[in-house]
Amino acid sequence: MNKLRINLITLIIILSATSFAGNFKLPPYEKVKLDNGLTVYLMEQHEVPLIYVSALIPCGAIYDGNKNGLTFLTSESLLFGTKNFTKKQIEETFEFYGASISTSAGAEFIKVNASFAIHDQEKLLPIFQDIILHPTFPEDEVQKRRQRLLVELDQAKESPRQVIRAYFNKFLFTDNEFGNPVQGSKGTVAEISSDDLKNYYSSYFNPKNSSIAIVGDFNISEMRGKISDLFNSWNMENRTPTNPILIPSLDFNKKRVLLVNKNDSQETTFLIGGKGISRNNTDFTEIQVINTILGDRFTSWLNEELRINSGLTYGVRSVFVPYKNIGTFFISTFTGSENTEKAIDLALQVLNRLHTTGITDKVLLSAKSYIKGQFPPNYETSGALVNLLTDMDYYGFDDTYINNFEKKIDEMTIAKANEIAKKYFPGDNLQFVIIGKASEIKDVVKKYGEITEKEITADGF
Amino acid sequence: MRLILIFTLMLSSLLAQSKANDVKTFTLKNGMQIILLEDHSIPNVAMYLFYKVGSRNEYPGITGISHFFEHMMFNGAKKYGPKQFDITMEANGGANNAYTSNDITVYSNWFPRSAMELIFDLEADRIAHLNFDDKMIESERGVILSERSTMLENSNESYLMQEVFAAAFQAHPYGWPVIGWESDIKNWTKNDLQNYFKTYYSPNNCVVVLTGDLTLDEVKKLSKKYFEPIPWRSAPRKVHTVEPEQLGERRLFVKKEVSTPHVLAVYHVPEASSTDYYSLRLLNSILSSGNTSRLYSSLVDEKQLATEVWTHYGESFDPYVFMIYSICNENVTPSQIEDVVYEELDKIANEGINENELQKVKNQKLIEFYHVMETINGKANQIGTYQLFFGDYKKLFDAPGEYQEVTAEDIKNVVKKYFNKLNRTVGILRAEGETK
Numbered sequence: 001m002n003k004l005r006i007n008l009i010t011l012i013i014i015l016s017a018t019s020f021a022g023n024f025k026l027p028p029y030e031k032v033k034l035d036n037g038l039t040v041y042l043m044e045q046h047e048v049p050l051i052y053v054s055a056l057i058p059c060g061a062i063y064d065g066n067k068n069g070l071t072f073l074t075s076e077s078l079l080f081g082t083k084n085f086t087k088k089q090i091e092e093t094f095e096f097y098g099a100s101i102s103t104s105a106g107a108e109f110i111k112v113n114a115s116f117a118i119h120d121q122e123k124l125l126p127i128f129q130d131i132i133l134h135p136t137f138p139e140d141e142v143q144k145r146r147q148r149l150l151v152e153l154d155q156a157k158e159s160p161r162q163v164i165r166a167y168f169n170k171f172l173f174t175d176n177e178f179g180n181p182v183q184g185s186k187g188t189v190a191e192i193s194s195d196d197l198k199n200y201y202s203s204y205f206n207p208k209n210s211s212i213a214i215v216g217d218f219n220i221s222e223m224r225g226k227i228s229d230l231f232n233s234w235n236m237e238n239r240t241p242t243n244p245i246l247i248p249s250l251d252f253n254k255k256r257v258l259l260v261n262k263n264d265s266q267e268t269t270f271l272i273g274g275k276g277i278s279r280n281n282t283d284f285t286e287i288q289v290i291n292t293i294l295g296d297r298f299t300s301w302l303n304e305e306l307r308i309n310s311g312l313t314y315g316v317r318s319v320f321v322p323y324k325n326i327g328t329f330f331i332s333t334f335t336g337s338e339n340t341e342k343a344i345d346l347a348l349q350v351l352n353r354l355h356t357t358g359i360t361d362k363v364l365l366s367a368k369s370y371i372k373g374q375f376p377p378n379y380e381t382s383g384a385l386v387n388l389l390t391d392m393d394y395y396g397f398d399d400t401y402i403n404n405f406e407k408k409i410d411e412m413t414i415a416k417a418n419e420i421a422k423k424y425f426p427g428d429n430l431q432f433v434i435i436g437k438a439s440e441i442k443d444v445v446k447k448y449g450e451i452t453e454k455e456i457t458a459d460g461f
Numbered sequence: 462m463r464l465i466l467i468f469t470l471m472l473s474s475l476l477a478q479s480k481a482n483d484v485k486t487f488t489l490k491n492g493m494q495i496i497l498l499e500d501h502s503i504p505n506v507a508m509y510l511f512y513k514v515g516s517r518n519e520y521p522g523i524t525g526i527s528h529f530f531e532h533m534m535f536n537g538a539k540k541y542g543p544k545q546f547d548i549t550m551e552a553n554g555g556a557n558n559a560y561t562s563n564d565i566t567v568y569s570n571w572f573p574r575s576a577m578e579l580i581f582d583l584e585a586d587r588i589a590h591l592n593f594d595d596k597m598i599e600s601e602r603g604v605i606l607s608e609r610s611t612m613l614e615n616s617n618e619s620y621l622m623q624e625v626f627a628a629a630f631q632a633h634p635y636g637w638p639v640i641g642w643e644s645d646i647k648n649w650t651k652n653d654l655q656n657y658f659k660t661y662y663s664p665n666n667c668v669v670v671l672t673g674d675l676t677l678d679e680v681k682k683l684s685k686k687y688f689e690p691i692p693w694r695s696a697p698r699k700v701h702t703v704e705p706e707q708l709g710e711r712r713l714f715v716k717k718e719v720s721t722p723h724v725l726a727v728y729h730v731p732e733a734s735s736t737d738y739y740s741l742r743l744l745n746s747i748l749s750s751g752n753t754s755r756l757y758s759s760l761v762d763e764k765q766l767a768t769e770v771w772t773h774y775g776e777s778f779d780p781y782v783f784m785i786y787s788i789c790n791e792n793v794t795p796s797q798i799e800d801v802v803y804e805e806l807d808k809i810a811n812e813g814i815n816e817n818e819l820q821k822v823k824n825q826k827l828i829e830f831y832h833v834m835e836t837i838n839g840k841a842n843q844i845g846t847y848q849l850f851f852g853d854y855k856k857l858f859d860a861p862g863e864y865q866e867v868t869a870e871d872i873k874n875v876v877k878k879y880f881n882k883l884n885r886t887v888g889i890l891r892a893e894g895e896t897k
Contacts, residue, residue: 024504047502048831088753095751096821098828117828148761148768151791154720155768159615264718267607267614297556299547308544311603314611334611366552373554373573376503381835 024376026402029389030220032228036235037208040227041389043215045382051216052115053125054386055132056394059204060108062177062245067192068460069184073146074197075105078112080141083134085127087141099124101131105182108323109394115383118217121226129230135201142194153186157456160262160269160435161334167454168271168433170461171258172328176248185460207234213389215382247325250275252429255449261438262456268340268436272347273330274426279322279395283420285408287320290421292367294318294354295331299366301350306333312343318351324395329426337437341444348430354421364417368409375405481858484844485677487684491693492665495684496844496854498672500837506577506673507841508570510584511849514661515564516641517634517700517779523653525641528561529605530657534568535559536597539590543597546583553579563635564778565849571838574674578683585687588667591658593651602646609640617723617890618786621715625725625888628711629782633704663694670845670854673837704729704780711886721768721789722891724798727782730774730879733850737878739863740871741783745774746822747814747872748785748805753821755805756785766793766801776850782886783879795889806880813873826864 029043064070079101081087094101099116112132116124156162166181173179184192212231214223252274277287288296295302295318306316316333331351335343379385379402392398432448434441435456445451486496516527535557537543550557555572570580612619623638630636640646669688671680707729731737748756749772760767767787774783787798833839847857856863 048835050828050831050835091752095753096817096824098821098825117831144762144765147765148790151721151768155788158617158719161611161615265614267610269614297551299544299551304544307604309600311600312607314604314608334614335607336610366548369554370551370556373505373576374556374571376505376573377571377836377838380503380837383835 023406024379024402026379026388026399027385029215030224032224034207034228034232036232037206038231038234039211039393040224040231041211041213041215041386041393042220042223042227043213043382043385043389044218044220045215045385046217049118049217050115050382051118051121051214051218052382052386053113053128053212053214054390055112055128055212056210056390057110057112057132057205058108058209058394059110059200060106061180061182062107063200063204064177064180064184064188066188067184067196068180068188069149069182070192070196070200071110072105072183073142073149073189073192074137074200075103075110075112076145077137077142077197078103078131078135080145081136081138082127082130083136084130087138090127090131093123093127097124101128107178107180107182111387111390113383113386121218125226125230132205133231133234137194137197137201139194142197146189146192149183149189150186153183153189156183157262160265160456163456163461164269164271164332164433164435166461167258167260167435168273168330168431169328171256171433171452172250172274172431173248177245178248178323178326181461187459202236206236207231211390211393213386213393215385215389250326250328252431255429255431257432257434257445257449257451258454259438259442259445259451260433260435260454260456262435263437265337265435265437267334267336268343268434268441269334270340270344270432270434270436271330271332272344272351272430272432273328274429274431276320276327276329277322277424278325278327279391280324280397281322281327281424283424284322284397285401285405286412286416286420287424289364289367289371289409289412290354290359290417290425291318291320292371293359293363294351294425297367297370301353302331302333302347305346305350306335306343310342310346312339312346316347322395329424337440340434340436340441344432344445344448351425352427354425355427358418359414359421361414364412364414368412372406372409481855484854486854487681489664489684489689491689491691492663493684493688493691494668494848495680495688496668496670496848497675497677497680498840498844499675499677500672500840501674503837504574504674505837506572506574506580506671506675507837508572508580508584509670509841509845510568511668511670511845512566512568512661513564513666513849514566514657514697515562516637516639517563518661518697519634519637519641522645523641523649523657524637524645525605525639526645526649526653526657527566528639528641529601529646529649530654531559531561531566531568532601532605533593533598533654534587534591536601537592537594538587539592540586541583542592543594546587549579550576550583555580561639563639563781564776567842567845569838569841577675577679581683581687585691588662588664588688589691591662593654595651598651598654602649605640605646606643609643609646612640617717617719620717621723621725621786621888621890622784624713624715624890625727625886626782628713628888629707629727629729629886630704633702633779634700635704635777635779635781659694660697663696664688664691665693666697668845668848670841670848672841672844700779707884707886710882713886713888715888715890716892717890718892719890720892721791721793722795722889724787724789724795725888725890726785726799726802727886728879728881728884729780730783730875731780732778733776734852737875739860740867740875741774741879743819743822743826743864743867744809744872744875745772745783746825747809747818748772750822750825755809756787756802759805760787760798760801764801766790766797776846778850795891799887806876809873810876810880814869816869819867819869819872823864823867827861830861
């Protein structure tokens with residue numbers, strides 16, 4: 001039966017196993033497209049008797065409309081019951097076998113991930129399938145989750161670190177869909193019904209642009225048959241997102257500050273940033289090298305100045321958040337309220353070094369060595385590999401990202417390094433989001449740009 | 462019957478993939494023990510150094526110094542001066558981190574195999590010749606104060622735990638937080654650090670674990686060259702304080718701006734080497750691992766009294782506590798949560814658990830074991846943890862079998878034995894404090 005099924009499948013590529021000493025390569029895998037358009041990735045990994053599976057459905061919070069939190073609540077509610085299994089059955093079966101199943105939602109997609117021992121695949125894969133193909137969104141369970149989410153939204157604001165990125169996104173993207181807070185806000189979540197979830201599901205869950213990756217201790221040809229049997233019946237014609245999302249400009253013409261007052265704050269938590277890069281940027285690897293120098297390792301310029309030399313903070317990082325066609329960048333840290341000005345000034349000075357003093361041969365060499373040395377452990381587990389494969393599918397990058405990683409880094413010149421530093425790291429018209437005790441820090445932070453103030457207790461971001 | 466069969470099958474395939482015999486060990490003349498496991502799946506190595514020192518070795522006035530010391534280990538020695546440890550390691554493709562607990566301090570290095578000799582050199586330099594630069598001490602003091610402040614700023618859990626532990630332990634050093642009290646952080650001296658180094662950072666108080674792309678021969682050669690010349694020092698004095706039996710419930714309140722109250726109940730329980738360890742670990746899963754666990758399904762799902770519940774029981778050298786933590790749902794009082802928690806515990810004490818439930822948590826433990834064995838990092842950390850807390854790394858490989866041996870009766874017995882009101886400390890964190 002499985003062998004017949006293969007006729008229904010278009011075989012796209014089969015990569016052969018080649019492993020070069022000293023150069024980390026992606027293990028061999030197979031990519032197939034089912035008749036309904038679903039892309040399936042299969043990769044064997046035999047180190048432990050486990051199987052990992054990840055499904056990516058390309059609908060995220062940018063499709064929430066004015067019901068912020070809709071994608072998130074939909075993703076959570078996928079596990080609340082299906083045509084063939086109740087919530088209780090799903091939980092009891094997965095948990096009995098020590099297996100895991102979880103969903104996650106972001107701006108652009110939902111992921112459903114599971115992992116289990118090889119012996120349990122016959123029982124668990126059909127449930128995994130039903131969760132994606134036939135969720136029922138039962139009213140009582142959705143209501144319970146929504147009520148808890150409303151309380152969690154207040155609880156999250158007790159920790160500046162938990163909410164500062166939601167404020168930053170909203171501040172950068174203003175009314176554009178990319179500014180939607182993924183978990184929503186109290187006002188919007190209260191309005192979401194079980195019917196909203198059903199409508200959202202039937203509008204956006206489409207095999208055509210979705211992908212499933214499965215990695216682990218199995219035989220590819222057997223698993224190919226199983227997966228195609230399970231997912232061939234997923235058919236939803238003409239269900240594509242109706243409102244194309246406009247990609248906003250992140251070229252700011254002035255400096256702006258959002259000051260969020262939290263009365264009981266002892267410290268100031270802040271992000272400074274602006275426009276970043278999209279995931280398929282052809283300089284993605286080289287940008288990582290420069291970001292390593294700026295703020296993505298212990299001896300980075302930012303950590304050296306703000307932590308090692310001055311003791312102003314326990315930690316500071318610089319981060320690119322890439323989406324498919326756009327991205328953001330920020331420096332992230334915190335410090336005692338009394339040190340707010342010192343820490344922000346120092347962070348700005350360090351960022352400016354990228355644009356003025358620039359990068360030296362010595363630091364470039366060190367960063368190249370560091371990033372190459374730390375690369376293989378990122379893809380050591382099957383769990384990491386399923387996510388890599390579905391990410392590759394969504395963002396549209398390919399194995400050369402892994403297989404040519406070292407080569408690209410080795411070939412990076414000092415001229416290229418400085419060109420990248422100037423081109424991709426924001427320098428002017430920076431955007432600041434600062435959470436802290438406004439009465440103590442307002443006079444300090446207003447010098448950084450046009451100020452907007454909010455209370456952390458106010459609904460939303 | 463079928464369940465047992467599945468378990469046996471899983472166990473045999475596990476044994477085919479990773480055996481205690483694959484782990485090699487030897488001890489240097491200075492008493493330093495080296496343990497290693499070859500794994501050539503990626504061209505990298507994980508090296509963990511476990512020192513038998515943590516906040517339990519401190520005393521009032523220097524609380525938190527173990528953790529401060531952990532930071533100072535990166536701030537300069539003889540061959541590699543201030544900043545050079547990290548600069549050199551990162552320039553050669555390596556990264557590092559460290560953690561301090563009540564019991565131990567652990568340093569970890571992750572690096573491409575090409576950097577192996579250099580890492581031995583860096584570690585040997587700081588173990589043999591750590592230096593304390595005055596300027597580095599002061600900036601690091603600021604870092605620690607920021608670490609403490611950001612923990613309390615962002616984690617209500619840390620806040621409440623700090624208060625509850627101080628009440629639950631009146632004699633034993635587990636009563637103070639690993640990070641230390643603020644006034645101690647501000648007042649440690651260079652002299653305190655030097656004494657601490659001499660007392661605890663001797664090679665014979667350290668176990669080194671290496672996993673990854675390496676061979677026994679090269680590890681032997683490098684260990685002899687770099688670690689063996691470091692002189693042995695006499696063993697530190699033992700921690701002799703025993704927490705007296707608790708003979709009455711202790712209750713406390715903490716006032717903090719939270720939207721709904723938090724409740725933490727802790728019970729004194731024995732250390733990792735106790736015969737009750739595996740039963741207590743399974744009880745921990747029965748109570749809070751997954752949505753079908755007793756406390757989650759009751760408190761969060763069915764009764765909707767809590768937005769979150771977790772329990773914890775981990776490894777320790779001395780008798781520790783079992784924690785049960787909940788966050789109230791809207792308009793729920795802490796006493797409503799407490800009633801359900803105690804009811805659920807009484808239910809286990811009176812009626813026990815069913816076989817299906819027991820098999821579930823045993824299966825979960827086995828899969829957890831696989832996840833640990835997936836990475837060179839997980840293997841190194843667990844091998845060292847078992848060596849220190851259970852006296853033998855081989856017990857890591859016995860753990861799935863040990864869990865399998867636990868009976869429903871054992872679980873019932875540990876609940877009866879430890880989870881009684883007299884042995885309990887309860888803390889409540891809420892915006893109104895104690896008045897309401």
